Amino acid sequence: MTQLFLEQALNGLQFGLMLFLLAAGLTLVFGIMDMINLAHGSLYMVGAYLAAAAAAASGSFVIGVLAAVAGTMAVGALLELAVLRRLYTRDHLSQVLATFALILIANEAVRMVWGDQPVMLNAPEALAGPVEIAGFSYPAFRLLIIAVGVLVALALYVAVTKTRVGMWVRAGASNREMTEALGINVKRLFTIVFAVGAGLCALAGAMLGPLLAVQVGMGESILILAFVVIVIGGIGSIRGALVGSLLVGVVDTLGRALLPWLLRSFLPGEVAAHLGPALAAILIYVLMAAILFWKPSGLFPARG
Amino acid sequence: MSESLLVIDGVSRHFGGVTALAEVSFSVAAGEVHALIGPNGAGKTTLIHQISGAQRPDAGRIVFSGEDLTALPMHTRVQRGMARSWQITNVFNRLTLLDNVVLAVKGRQRDWGSGFRFWQPVDDEQALIDEARGWLAEVGLGGRERTLAGSLAHGEQRQLEVVLALATKPKLLLLDEPMAGTGPEESERMVALIGKLARHVTILLVEHDMDAVFRLADRISVLVGGRLVCTGLPDEVRAHPEVRRAYLGEAA
C-alpha cells in the first residue's frame, strides 16, 4: 500500500510537471506580458506535429524535438509580428477574440497539412519501456519528462527573476511607456519573449506527444488545465506555476486513485461507485475554486 | 475640546516583517482640523486605510461617533459619514468631471432605494448637477465639466480627487496629501477651501506642505516609524525636539 501510494505520488508529480511544461510558456506570455493567448494551445499542437513530422523524416526523436522548437519559435515570432503585437495595448477581451480566431485558423491549417487523423510520435526506443527504481518500475520516458520539467522550471525561474531581461519583461508588461522611457526596446523584447514562449510550447508538445494523442484540437483540452495551474499559482509567477502544476497533478492523480477507494470505505458500494469518479473528475475545479476563495489572487500573487 | 468624533484605539498593522503601525492611539475631536504628519513611510496612509476601511488593522479599534466600525466595509463607513481622498489619484478616468462629481453627490444621498432604482431613467436632477458644478467651481475646475478626468493635467486631477471626497458631504473628511502635485496658486485655493469647510466638517489631514499644515491645523499628531510621537497644538509640535529631528528639519 505505501509502495502504491508512493508511486501514485510520483505519478502526480510527473503529471504536474507535464502540465508545467505547457503552463510555463503560458505564464510567461500571459502572466508576465499580460496577454491572454488562447492560441497557446495551438502552438503546442504545432510543436507536436512538427516534432512528429521531423522525427518521422529523420528517424531521430532528438532531431524531432529540436526541429519542433526551432520551427515553432519561428511561427511564434511571425505570429507576434503579424498579429499579436497589435493586441498588447488592447483589452483582454479583444485578445481573447483574436487568439480564439487564431485557434480556429491553426486547427484548420494543421488539418490541411496533416489530415484529420491523429499522427504518430513515439518515444525513442531506449526510453520506450519502463525502468526499475526503488522497487517499482516506472516508464523511462516519464522520468525524462520530470527531468525536463524541473530544468525548464529552474531555467525560467532564473531567467525571469534573476536576469535583467526578466526584469525588463516584467517592467514592460506593467508599464510599457515607462520601460521605454528608461531605454528598453519593448517591442523587440516582446517578440523575443513570445518566441521563447512558443519554443516552450513546442518542447511541451514534443515531450508530451509520445504519451498523448497528437491530433487536431489537442491544445484546447490541455490549455484549460494549464490555465487552472497558473491561476492557482498566481498569474505571472513562475514559482506559482510550478507549485500550481504540482498541486493540480498530485490532487488530480491522488483523487483518481484514492477517492473511489476512500468513498467505498464509508459509503454503500453503489453510491460510492457513482460518486467517486464524478468527484475525481471535478476535483481540480473544486481545488481551484477553494484556493481562489481563500486567496483571490492565487497562491503566489505576483503583483501585490 | 468637544467630544471625540473619531477614536483610534491601539491600532496596529503589519505587512510581512514591516510594522507600518504600532499601537497608534489618538482621537479627533468633532469640528477640529487634525493634521497627521510624519516622515515618508511613517504609516500615515496606512492609518488612513485602516480608518476608511480599505484595510483592516491587525489589532485595535476604530470608533466613529461612538460606534465601533473596525469590522465594517468601506462603503458602510462612508454611509456613516466618512469620506477620504487618495494619495495616489483615484478618479473615474473615462468619465467627465461632471459625472465624477455627480456620482459623489449621489453616493451621499444615503437612500439606498434610489441607488438600486431599476426603472426610472436618470435624467439627473438639475439640483444634483448644479451642486456638482458648484463643487468643481470651488476648486477652480469650473468650465471644464465636460472634460474627461483622465485627460486632466496631474495637478488638476489632484484637485478633482479632493472634490470627490468633499462632495459626499461627510462628517469626517480624511485627506491624504491634498496639496501634493498642485501648484502654489492651487495650493492656496485648496487651503482656503479646507479652511472654509473646517467650519462644518471635521478633518483629518495628511500633508507634507508645512505652510498649509500650520495654517490649518487645530492639533497635530506626528507619526514616526509607525509610532505616535506626539499629539498637540501646532506650536508644541513645532517645538518638539524629536519632531524637528525626524521630520521638520531645522528649516521649519
Added chain:
Amino acid sequence: MNLLEVAGLQLAYGQSQVLFGLDLAVAEGEVATLLGRNGMGKSSTLRAVCGLSPAPAGILGGTIRFAGADIAGWTPDRVARAGIALVPEGRQIFPNLSVRENLVAFAANRRRVAEPWTLERVFALFPRLAERQQNMGNQLSGGEQQMLAIGRALLTNPRLLILDEATEGLAPLVREEIWQCLARLREAGQTTLVVDKYVERLIRLADRHTIIERGRVVWRGTSSELDADHGIWHRYLGV
C-alpha cells in the same frame, strides 16, 4: 553650447492643442527650470522631449534637438539611450518589481562616466530604499516611491536628467535633501531640467528659468532676474 534645444514646439492631444510654439533650451552643465501653473503644459513638454508624445501625430510642429541630433520622432527607448532620463510625475514605479530590481534593471553607464551612479551610491543617498530593497514597488509609501523614481533615473547615468515634480509628497526633510542632492549633481556637472512648485528653492538651485502659460513661453531669464521681480511670480505662478 545647448545640450537640449526645443524650438517652436506645437503639440496636441487629439483635437485640443496644448503647446503653441514653445521654445526651451538647456545648456550643458546647467540646471534649468520650467515653471507655470497646473495644466499649462509643463509635463507635456517634458514628455515630448522624451519621445512620449500622445501620438506620433501629436507633434504638430517644431524641432527638438539633443546633443546636436534631431530627436523629434524618435522612439522613447532611443531617446533614453541617447542620454535623457525622466523622473515622471506620479512616480510610475514598477509595482511588480522589487525596489532593488526597479533600480538595477535599468542601470547603465553608456557614456562611461568616470564616477557613475551605482546602487551603493543611490542607497547612500536614500537609506530608506536600502531598508526596503526586497519590497515590491507598490508596497512603498508615496514618498519612498518618489525616492525610488529618482534613484532609478540616476542609475541610467543620463546626460540630461529631467525631474517632473520630483519633490511631490516628500517630507520637508527629504525634500531638502533632494535639493541638496541636485545642487551636488550640478557641481558634478549634471545637466538638469526641473519642474517644481517651490520657486524660492529653485531660484537658489537653478541657472535659468522658463515660465509658460497655456502652452506659450511668457517669461525667460536668469535666477537673479526672477528673484528681482516678484511681480512675475504673482502674475504667472500665483505665489
Added chain:
Amino acid sequence: GADKVKVGFVSTLSGPGAGLGVDIRDGFNLAMKHLNGKLGNLPAEVIIADDQQKPDVAKAETEKFLKKDKVDFMTGIVFSNIMLAVGPQVFENKTFYISANAGPSQYAGEQCNPFFFNVAWQNDNLHEAMGKYVQDKGFRNVVIVTPNYPGGKDAVSGFKRYYKGRAEEMYTKLGQLDYAAELAQIRASKPDALFFFLPGGMGINFVKQFVAAGLSKDIQLFAPGFSADEDVIKAVGTPMLGMFNSSHWAHDFDNPENKRFVADFEKEYGRLPSLYASQGYDAALLIDAAVRDVKGKLDDKVALQKALEAKRFKSVRGDFKWNTNHYPVQNYVLRVIGKDVQGRVTNKTMGTIFSNHADAYVASCKMK
C-alpha cells in the same frame, strides 16, 4: 418515380472527432464513385453538413435537409448522443435514416423505428464479442477501463454480458489525458487481461501510456475494434502490436467486394480504410439497392421500407441479415494487430467469435 435521389449526410467533420466522420464520408463517396454517381440508377445528390459534434447543430442541419432540401435518406452521424437528438425529427418526417455508425440501444429496443436502419452494429456488440472471447480464453481476472458516462457503463455491461469472471471496473474522466494513476493501480491488482473502451484520443493516450509503463508484457490488452482501427494504429504505431480486438469487418476479409473496396479506397485516399469507412460504403450500397428495388418510387414509404429490409446488396463484410429491429445480425471476428507482408502495422483477422450474433435489445422492439 422520382427523377433523382437526395441523401442528406450530416456528420462530425470538424473538431477532434472529425476523423471518424471523414472516414464515413469517404467510404460513402467511394461507393458513389463505384456506382457512377447514381443510386438505384437515378442520378444522386449527396448534401453534406458538419454537425461539429454538437446535438443542436446536428438538429438544425437535419431540419434543413428534411424541410428545405426534402432529402429522401439521411445518414452520416457518428455519435449516439447526436443520433438520439436527431432521430425523432427524421422519423416524424417519415424519412429513412441509414445509420453508418451510431447504434444506440434505445433504437434497438423500445424506441425502434421503421424508418431507422443501422448498417453497422448495435453499440454493445463489439464489447460483447470481446467479453465472449475473453471468457472463452479462460481469463478470469480482468480490469475494465472506461470513461465515467453512460456510454462507458453500457460498454461494461456489454462486456459483462458474456464475461463472467472477476471484473474490476475503473472509471476515468471523459477526455482524460493522463492515465498514470490508473496504470499504477492496474499494475498493483495484477489482472491477466485488460479491456478498455476509450473513444477517440483517450484510447490513443491510454495505449501509449500502457505500453510505456511496461504493462503489455504481463497483461493482455483487449478493446473493441474501433479502438484498434487504422486511424488509431496510424497514431500509435508499433506499441499496439499484439493487441486483440473485435470487429465485424477487417480490411483483409477475403471477398471480392471487400478487395475492390480496400484497394480503391487506398488508391483514392492514400490510406487504409477503417471500419467507419466500410460502414459508410455499405450505407450507400444499401440505399442503392433499395432505390433500385422500388424502381425509383421513393414516395411509397412502405415499399421502400420493404426494399431496404430486403437488403439486396453484397456487404464488404460478407453477408449479414436484418433483425426485426433493423439492426444487423452478423458475424464478429477477432483481430490482432501485427505486421503485414509489407511490414506495415495493421490488423489481421484471427477467427470468428460470434456467428450470426444479434443484439440484446431486440426483444423489446415492438416493430411489426
Added chain:
Amino acid sequence: MNSAIYRQSTRRRLLAAGVFTLLALLPPALQAFGQEFYISFAARVLIFALVATSLNFVVGFGGMVAFGHAAFFGAGAYTVAVLMEMGIASAFVSWPAAIAVAVLLAHGIGFVSLRTRGVYFIMITLAFAQMLYYLAISMKTWGGDDGLSLATRSGFGPLDLKHDPTFYWVALASLGLCLYLLDRITHARFGRVLQAIRENESRMEGLGYPVLGYKLLCFVIGAAMAGLAGALIANHGQLASPNLLQWTQSGTLLVMVIVGGVGALYGGAVGAVVLLLAEEVLAHYTTHWHAALGLILLLVVFRAPKGIAAWVHGLFARGEKHE
C-alpha cells in the same frame, strides 16, 4: 457615462421598434418564399441572441468577464427537461422554475466568485460551470452524455409551441422583453452605478456604494435571463444536452459578445446573429470553414475593435456628419 451607444433617443427607440416589427414578420415572409425551414433556425438564433445579451450585461456593464455563463443556460434547459420528465409540462411553471434555478445558482456562484477579479474571476466561473458539466454527463438518470430529451414542447396556454412560427414569436418576445428590461435598467440609476463601478471599483466603494451588492445583482440578472434562454433552447431542440454546459459553449457566448460589441445593448444579439449566420453560410462552401471564420473574427478585432454594433453605429454617425 455618456457612452454614445447608450444615448437615449426616441429615434433609437423607433428604430428598435421597426427592427422588431420586421423580425416579427419574418415567419410569414419565409413561408411566402417557401423557406419555412429557416423559421426554426431563426428561432435558434434568437435564443442565442438572448443568452449572449444576458452575458453582455454581465460582461459589458458589470465589468465581470464570466466564463461560465453556459452553466445558467444549461441549468435552465435541464430544469425544464427534468420537470417535463416529472410530468410538469406547463411553461408557466417550468420556465419560471428555470429562471429560479439559474438565479439560485448564480447567487451561490457569484457569492464565491466575486471575491476575485479579472482573470481569476474568469477561471473561477469556468470552474463552477465545469463542475456542473461533469455532474451532468455522469448522471445516468438525466441521460448523461445523451442529454435529456423532452417528450414535447412546453405547454404555453392557448399558444402551440410546436408550431414553429409561434415558437419563433415567443422567442422574439422574450428577447424583446429582456432587451427592453436591460435598456431601462442600464439607463436607470442601477445601470449608471454599475458602469461607474466598472470604471473604478475602489473609488465607488469610497463614495459609499455597496459595490459587491451591485455586482452580485448584475450577475444574477444576467443569469436569470440565461435561464430563460435555457428554457427556450430546451424546447427548441426538445433536448437538454450537456453540450449546453460545456466550456466551449461559454466560450462561444463570450465570442458572440465580443464580436457584437461589449457593453453595447444590442452587442450580444448582433454577435449571435453574425456568428451563427457566418457558420451557416461558410459551412456550405468548405469543410475548412473554421479557418474562414477565424479570418473574419480577426477582421472584426482589427477593423471593428469595439464590436460590430459600435462599428455600425460609427458608420451611421459618420454618415450623419456628411449629411
